[in-house]
Amino acid sequence: MKRFNLVLGAVLIAAGATSCKDEAKETAEHNVDHYVVFVDSVNGLDAAERAANWAAIDAAYQARVAEAEAAMTTLKEDEAAQKRIDESKAKYDAVRMQAENEAKAKMEAEAAKTAGNPMADKFFGAGNVVGNDMTFAWVNKDNILSVYQKFYETFDADKDEYSRQDLDKVKAWYEALDNRKNTVEKEGLSSSDNNKIAGIKLKFAPKFRWERLTAKGEENQAAKDKAN
Template sequence: MKKLNLVLGAALLAAGLTSCKNDAEMTAERNVDNYESYVDSVQGLDDSEKMANWEAIEAKYQTRLAEAEATIESLKDKVNAQDRIDETKQEYVELKADVSEKAEEASTRNLFVSYFGDANAVGNDMKFAWVNKDNILSVYQKFVNTFEANHESYSRQDFDKIKAWYEALDARKNTVEKEGLSTEDNNKIAGLKLKFAPKFSWERMTAKGDENEAAKEAAE
């Protein structure tokens, strides 16, 4: 009877271990499947949805990846599972780069529109051919007003873009002056430039300093 009990006990223990192993394998397989499915689902979103919700997408992605990698050792075919994870990682890297590029393009376009109006209407090729002797004063005025109203929200990259646009506008002014720009408008523009230039230089320098300090703190 003792031998029979020992045999039955061993059988139950083995069955329990097998069950646990199967459960672990099933969990691991499910985690890898969920990881792949999640990336597929993100790829299927509209660009606007991706950009608007990227922080949440990234957080959930890291959770799914961690779950898949934490349980992969429970799989018999670990090599195949790792290949699936690596392939999906690469897909996500490419997806993230694409979203980042499109988000930057959208940010630049929105910033440009805030200074000059509809990019489709005025063009954004840095030549500013639409600026002429009749509207150049209003363009400068809008530029200065927009900066005054929004400079506290700008990143260092935003300041760099604004600087490039301002220099391009100044270059266009040199041409417009030869096309009959009135002395009155020219003097008013000079006043706006005198007001804008020192404040822009200060705010841009401050933004760069703040960003460098934040990067330093993050690295510590």
């Protein structure tokens, strides 16, 4: 994160004092310089740091490239400046392609963790990665209510079909979703959605306890029958 902050800081270099006559030209030249420095700094980051901060990097890049392109209306026939911009664009395009490929590979790896798990797909929707770490990073303040609602409706519809092992999975997912909710609350979850989620949890808890209890009883009975 320290190096990433230095990258963003590189674009905040203050313009030097200029004469009124040359102020526009020098400002344009500084904007081109800032753009080139920014792209070079992004190239200097390691892949993991770029991936962790890519959204902010790309947003900053769009602002810098817009300034550099606008600068060319002042610099006009300055071929050297245009060449520097073009070269930096090519560098950034290569970095962006690498970042996109890395992000795609990561998503595919996460998706593979839940491949062949129809139960997870049923609870959370196909394509919504649960993963072994169960971070639920795709759950946010805008969709968390619908995630809880789908979770509850799926459980309620199929609860009589779950084995004790299935219920262990449901419990782990539910607790992980609750942990995600603690984070989402800090990110602006509305009071209305929070209250509706609380209502869903109140309905879910007693039904889940009952299913766990009866599943354990059925498991014990099955063991006794087998022993006899």
